[in-house]
Amino acid sequence: QxxxxxxxxxxxxxxxxxxxxxxxxxSSFGTFTIHWVRQAPGQGLEWIAKGGPSxxxxxxxxxxxxxxxxxxxxxxxxxxxxxxxxxxxxxxVYYCAREAGFGFGAVLDLWGQGTLVTVSS
Amino acid sequence: IQMTQSPxxxxxxxGDRVIITCRASQSIGKYLNWYQKKSGKVPKLLIYAAxxxxxxxxxxxxxxxxxxxxxxxxxxxxxxxxxxxYCQQSYSALLTFGGGTNVEIK
Numbered sequence: 001q002x003x004x005x006x007x008x009x010x011x012x013x014x015x016x017x018x019x020x021x022x023x024x025x026x027s028s029f030g031t032f033t034i035h036w037v038r039q040a041p042g043q044g045l046e047w048i049a050k051g052g053p054s055x056x057x058x059x060x061x062x063x064x065x066x067x068x069x070x071x072x073x074x075x076x077x078x079x080x081x082x083x084x085x086x087x088x089x090x091x092x093v094y095y096c097a098r099e100a101g102f103g104f105g106a107v108l109d110l111w112g113q114g115t116l117v118t119v120s121s
Numbered sequence: 122i123q124m125t126q127s128p129x130x131x132x133x134x135x136g137d138r139v140i141i142t143c144r145a146s147q148s149i150g151k152y153l154n155w156y157q158k159k160s161g162k163v164p165k166l167l168i169y170a171a172x173x174x175x176x177x178x179x180x181x182x183x184x185x186x187x188x189x190x191x192x193x194x195x196x197x198x199x200x201x202x203x204x205x206x207y208c209q210q211s212y213s214a215l216l217t218f219g220g221g222t223n224v225e226i227k
Binding site: 046 | 214
């Protein structure tokens with residue numbers, strides 16, 4: 001059975017970067033496309049980016065272009081999200097999610113447990 | 122693609138029929154998915170491709186629509202259904218979610 005396990009909570013100062021990892025267990029990592037979604041306190045779900053071994057290259061949301069990077073490490077079956085120049089508005093729970101192969105675009109059927117990133121001076 | 126949900130919140134009783142609407146700013150065919158999000162929990166996929174029920178999701182949940190207008194229906198609300206529901210378009214590679222509908226206990 002496949003699981004997505006994310007790295008632990010982070011507390012960062014404004015302007016610093018943060019890197020969050022999403023490690024997959026089980027087989028078939030090479031077939032995965034992984035998306036990153038966040039939820040700020042009291043807010044809705046916001047899509048950030050996608051990447052992973054089957055993504056055909058990373059794609060970033062317009063709000064995040066130039067400030068986030070998705071990297072894939074096939075040796076550890078891990079996809080990471082790095083956000084640079086953090087702002088207080090980046091305080092949120094960040095989720096990784098697997099894209100299901102249903103043939104209807106990016107349907108997110110399996111989610112990591114979430115990583116709380118707090119940006120505070 | 123902008124996704125607009127209505128209402129943003131609603132109050133309902135156990136056993137009620139609940140309908141949530143999602144509108145897309147352009148036609149997205151049936152590339153529309155629904156998720157349930159409870160506080161402190163991970164989002165859960167309910168419906169994909171506008172009307173296909175994800176494995177393990179109770180049959181009281183159903184989805185319909187195509188093009189720009191979609192609905193999520195809960196036929197008989199159960200205590201465990203009080204949550205926030207989000208639609209999400211998968212037509213574009215740049216995914217977007219609706220603003221969410223918070224279903225509260227009346």
